[in-house]
Amino acid sequence: MKQITVKVARYDPEKDAAPHLEEYTVEVNEGARVLHVLHAIHDTIDPTLSYRYCCASGQCGSCAVRVNGEPVLACLEEARDGMVIEPLRLTVVKDLVVDMTGILTTLEGIVGRGEAKVPEKEQVERLKELRDCIECLACVSECPAIEVAKFSGPTAMRQRMRIALDPRSAGVEIAQAIEDGLFTCTTCHRCVEVCPKEIEIPGKAIEKLREIANREGFTLPRHREVAELVKTTGRSITRTKPTFLEQVPEVIEPEGEVRGEVGFFVGCMYNGRLPEAALEMIEVMRRNGIRLIIPHDQVCCGSPLLRTGQTSFIDELRRKNIEAFAKRGIKTVMTMCAGCGSTLKNNYRTPFQVKDITEVLTEYGIEAPEKLDLKATYHDPCHLLRGQGIREQPRELLRMVAREFVEMPSRCCGAGGGVRSGLPEEAKALAEKRREEAEKTGADIIVSACPFCEFHISESTDKPVRHIASVLLEGYRKKDRKKKVPAA
Amino acid sequence: MLADDAMDCHVLVIGSGGAGVRAALEAAKYGDTILLSRTLTGKGGCTTMAEGGYNAVLRAQDSPALHVQDTMEGGAWLNDPALVEVLVREAPERMRDLLAWGAVFDVTEGREIAQRPFGGQRFPRTCYAGDRTGHEMILTLVEQLRRSDVVQLQEHVAIELLKDGERVCGAIALDRKNELVVVKADAVVLATGGGTRVYDISTNSASGTGDGYALGYRAGAELIDMEMVQFHPTGAVYPYDARGRLVTEAVRGEGGVLKNALGERFMERYDPVRKELSTRDVVSRAIAREVLEGRGTIHGGVHLDVSHLPSHVIEERLPIMLEQFLRFGVDIRKEPMEVAPTAHHIMGGLRITPECHTTLAGLYACGEVTGGVHGANRLGGNALADTQVFGKRAGEAAGKGGRRSIRIGRGQVEVQERRLERFYAGDTNPAEAARQLRLLMWEKAGIFRSEEGLLRARREISRLSGLIPLASSRHSLVECCTLENMLLLSSLIVEGALLRRESRGAHMRVDVTQTWGAKDSSFGHTVQSLEGRKIERRGA
Numbered sequence A: 001m002k003q004i005t006v007k008v009a010r011y012d013p014e015k016d017a018a019p020h021l022e023e024y025t026v027e028v029n030e031g032a033r034v035l036h037v038l039h040a041i042h043d044t045i046d047p048t049l050s051y052r053y054c055c056a057s058g059q060c061g062s063c064a065v066r067v068n069g070e071p072v073l074a075c076l077e078e079a080r081d082g083m084v085i086e087p088l089r090l091t092v093v094k095d096l097v098v099d100m101t102g103i104l105t106t107l108e109g110i111v112g113r114g115e116a117k118v119p120e121k122e123q124v125e126r127l128k129e130l131r132d133c134i135e136c137l138a139c140v141s142e143c144p145a146i147e148v149a150k151f152s153g154p155t156a157m158r159q160r161m162r163i164a165l166d167p168r169s170a171g172v173e174i175a176q177a178i179e180d181g182l183f184t185c186t187t188c189h190r191c192v193e194v195c196p197k198e199i200e201i202p203g204k205a206i207e208k209l210r211e212i213a214n215r216e217g218f219t220l221p222r223h224r225e226v227a228e229l230v231k232t233t234g235r236s237i238t239r240t241k242p243t244f245l246e247q248v249p250e251v252i253e254p255e256g257e258v259r260g261e262v263g264f265f266v267g268c269m270y271n272g273r274l275p276e277a278a279l280e281m282i283e284v285m286r287r288n289g290i291r292l293i294i295p296h297d298q299v300c301c302g303s304p305l306l307r308t309g310q311t312s313f314i315d316e317l318r319r320k321n322i323e324a325f326a327k328r329g330i331k332t333v334m335t336m337c338a339g340c341g342s343t344l345k346n347n348y349r350t351p352f353q354v355k356d357i358t359e360v361l362t363e364y365g366i367e368a369p370e371k372l373d374l375k376a377t378y379h380d381p382c383h384l385l386r387g388q389g390i391r392e393q394p395r396e397l398l399r400m401v402a403r404e405f406v407e408m409p410s411r412c413c414g415a416g417g418g419v420r421s422g423l424p425e426e427a428k429a430l431a432e433k434r435r436e437e438a439e440k441t442g443a444d445i446i447v448s449a450c451p452f453c454e455f456h457i458s459e460s461t462d463k464p465v466r467h468i469a470s471v472l473l474e475g476y477r478k479k480d481r482k483k484k485v486p487a488a
Numbered sequence B: 001m002l003a004d005d006a007m008d009c010h011v012l013v014i015g016s017g018g019a020g021v022r023a024a025l026e027a028a029k030y031g032d033t034i035l036l037s038r039t040l041t042g043k044g045g046c047t048t049m050a051e052g053g054y055n056a057v058l059r060a061q062d063s064p065a066l067h068v069q070d071t072m073e074g075g076a077w078l079n080d081p082a083l084v085e086v087l088v089r090e091a092p093e094r095m096r097d098l099l100a101w102g103a104v105f106d107v108t109e110g111r112e113i114a115q116r117p118f119g120g121q122r123f124p125r126t127c128y129a130g131d132r133t134g135h136e137m138i139l140t141l142v143e144q145l146r147r148s149d150v151v152q153l154q155e156h157v158a159i160e161l162l163k164d165g166e167r168v169c170g171a172i173a174l175d176r177k178n179e180l181v182v183v184k185a186d187a188v189v190l191a192t193g194g195g196t197r198v199y200d201i202s203t204n205s206a207s208g209t210g211d212g213y214a215l216g217y218r219a220g221a222e223l224i225d226m227e228m229v230q231f232h233p234t235g236a237v238y239p240y241d242a243r244g245r246l247v248t249e250a251v252r253g254e255g256g257v258l259k260n261a262l263g264e265r266f267m268e269r270y271d272p273v274r275k276e277l278s279t280r281d282v283v284s285r286a287i288a289r290e291v292l293e294g295r296g297t298i299h300g301g302v303h304l305d306v307s308h309l310p311s312h313v314i315e316e317r318l319p320i321m322l323e324q325f326l327r328f329g330v331d332i333r334k335e336p337m338e339v340a341p342t343a344h345h346i347m348g349g350l351r352i353t354p355e356c357h358t359t360l361a362g363l364y365a366c367g368e369v370t371g372g373v374h375g376a377n378r379l380g381g382n383a384l385a386d387t388q389v390f391g392k393r394a395g396e397a398a399g400k401g402g403r404r405s406i407r408i409g410r411g412q413v414e415v416q417e418r419r420l421e422r423f424y425a426g427d428t429n430p431a432e433a434a435r436q437l438r439l440l441m442w443e444k445a446g447i448f449r450s451e452e453g454l455l456r457a458r459r460e461i462s463r464l465s466g467l468i469p470l471a472s473s474r475h476s477l478v479e480c481c482t483l484e485n486m487l488l489l490s491s492l493i494v495e496g497a498l499l500r501r502e503s504r505g506a507h508m509r510v511d512v513t514q515t516w517g518a519k520d521s522s523f524g525h526t527v528q529s530l531e532g533r534k535i536e537r538r539g540a
């Protein structure tokens, strides 16, 4: 037995004005789960503590709660001293019990055609990927789109796709799916991150439903325009000024010794809209001894098409991009756009490695910049944090250059999944929430690692929003200035 | 609460596991149906936890006669043959219903429902959806339910059945706010599942506290074979709080081998032919014996090993086992699991006819709360089939029953009000009393039983029953009622075990020397009701 002290959110709407945290110390066994801590509190301290549970083996989906802010199943998550246990972000009935029935009753089943012919093995395999759902609603409780738009939620979309895939069903009403918010999903992958069954809802349900919508002619007009643009120009952004690729040679040699070499995949945003940031990145690479090879025949990675279900000529883009880098014998391709990086890593099968710039810089190790007199916060791009699993690297770099680094909760900014172009009001509402969070931290600058996030958030705040590479460069410049003016 | 505020329906189904939801879907064809359950619909009970599979004769090489024979033999010929006939005949039809409703079972390359071998069966007839078969069934059933007219009363706990004269005509329940509600019905279907939570080591979900046995018994129904408790051979032993968690039989079905701490494949000694795939009673006793005789692991179990199988087979066929053990730091692709027996299933229960009538008018029952289908030992895969076959039958019989005007005396509600009132002046922490009971049952009414131990258990149960569970607020009322039910179920198990002076199937009396085998035993069912208890004689 061991002793453990935890805080638990208590709330009885009949008595309390608001939820509050209560501290408890209990004895539990070695290897105890969060659920066993709740049992111990209930059995030995306060029998009025309410929490839901049943199978205690991760199969019934009754016991999802938040531990230190993150949704988990209480029966599977190991208990840790000092943890804070709160209900899911849904309507609280009492203590840790949230209202689930309202959402669960809306999950529809298959409308059979009366045929009991079973699916084929391959179909079964695809169905199974969507069938593990234990209806715990963790995903629903964390989905940013639900907060600001009319959206039936991730697991409802999962169920829709499951119906669409089943040969026994009469098919899905795609118009209804759109009515229910099919296009409101930002593909932020928060639902996957919190799902105890790790169900890939955005990739395996939402984007696939959007493909069906596309085939049936329901793609949003703005999305269609983007697809048209990519088809005709190879880029998802119209040319309004000299692009990055127009301004740089194919090979950029570092200052001094060559420590490494990467291919650079620029992506449409840095190429067409924010070329300055990409040019600043070049300075950082040169300074750190990394040679850049920049094939000029690269095109859009296809992300804006994949995310919106417009996949008819995606193979063509894939082929062109892979060829552009492969024929130059490049072993590692670097991205500085989180969206491109995630797409190359997850939607391509490449003969080369793909790395985000923050991975490249932390792996090679960089010259220390001069610290800037700034309090900085960091916005996790969804497609970097969850799309590529990169959390620490950008923080490590930021700590090197900012006087002070403060965290803010990582939430989607609303730019992804075609939402910024397709449903600008929703995107704006989410960016607004980012602004509020950033302001709470009191930071002078918001740093990120994705041009979509940077561009989008910057429209909602007066604070500068910069890519980490640009901030590093500023640190180097400060260092150089100091050198030139030696102390008297 | 006035009896006049009661909700009214044609059929009230209590319990939303596989049996209850199936019954409700069927009953709804005949009239207003209410499905009342302790938990959120489908999330309670054991169906959603069931892993291994569903037995059905689907292939030409298999036959219903063989399935009947396997079931009777596994059940040590204590099964009610008429119920077994129905189970075997209709399991495939009910499987077809599930498939028509969209259930995603594993299939073969030839687009047939895949089947795996399970213990005690001469043909691989266990259909499966990976190792989340019950979950797949519940998802499918609940999806149908959401489209139906069935009214769901979720997180409502039935605390007593209501009667109009000799007829069951509804139930009293505690709702989400712990207030009394009355539901009147022309017919009631009891589908509350099992109750092995009265044992310290158990596979069951939190709602497996045997409420239905207690409700049925107190209303006057007959229960049979309550001593027949199945101990599943393979439950987790570590960490402590996960003890008893089921390690599905599919692990052995897929080729898992059992070894004691000396590395011996000991099943060769207990059942040289079937080895690991012998019936559950045999394997459980073998493991218990190995541990008792000092050949167990430090945690008091034996090893169950699949590491000789290719990783992809484990990943594809046993994903949940893989995931659950990984959470506890064991990679079953590389190392063995540690397992020991765990209380799994109650074969006894309410006596039913093939139409699911209990011995009380107006009361029907289906699923694990009933007795007779599985005899003295249930075959893996037969319980899920049972829920569908008898769930449909119970719903249909209840639905087809007549309508009546129901009078409920105010008295029955008052009795319940007084029962609850008493808990506020209780003297015992119900959690503590339940803990003592579970340990007692494991020690004295577990795998190996003797008269002496059972008498000790009887005395202790009666002592615990004399205490009054304390409700410090209305939030504890359900727990107090549950404790009463657990005590009643335990006493039914113990009394049944005392009545049966033979070893039969899962019931092992170490103090009885026996000259007869199961097939020629002269004993029939043990029968218990408010009227009294007895053991029936066969052919008598």
Ligand SMILES: Cc1cc2nc3c(=O)[nH]c(=O)nc-3n(C[C@H](O)[C@H](O)[C@H](O)COP(=O)(O)OP(=O)(O)OC[C@H]3O[C@@H](n4cnc5c(N)ncnc54)[C@H](O)[C@@H]3O)c2cc1C
Pocket: B014, B015, B016, B017, B018, B019, B020, B036, B037, B038, B039, B042, B043, B044, B045, B046, B047, B048, B049, B050, B051, B052, B053, B054, B055, B133, B134, B156, B157, B158, B159, B191, B192, B193, B194, B203, B204, B205, B207, B211, B212, B246, B344, B345, B366, B367, B368, B369, B380, B381, B382, B383, B384, B385, B387
């Ligand atoms: C871990 C595990 C694995 C299993 N694997 C298999 C397998 O592979 N194959 C197989 O054939 N069998 C298996 N079984 C057995 C099988 O799952 C059960 O026997 C069967 O599912 C029981 O179904 P049921 O509908 O009768 O009851 P359950 O599914 O247990 O449902 C009981 C319902 O009654 C409700 N209830 C209980 N008390 C009350 C009350 N007082 N008021 C209102 N509602 C109440 C509960 O909330 C629940 O909804 C397994 C059992 C377990 C525990």
Ligand code: SF4
Pocket: A139, A142, A143, A144, A145, A146, A153, A154, A184, A185, A186, A187, A188, A189, A190, A191, A192, A201, A202
């Ligand atoms: S990807 Fe993000 S926005 Fe889309 S459903 Fe999941 S959580 Fe919601």
Ligand code: SF4
Pocket: A061, A132, A133, A134, A135, A136, A137, A138, A139, A140, A154, A155, A158, A191, A194, A195, A196, A197, A198, A199
């Ligand atoms: S998709 Fe995952 S997180 Fe969402 S309800 Fe299902 S199991 Fe829970």
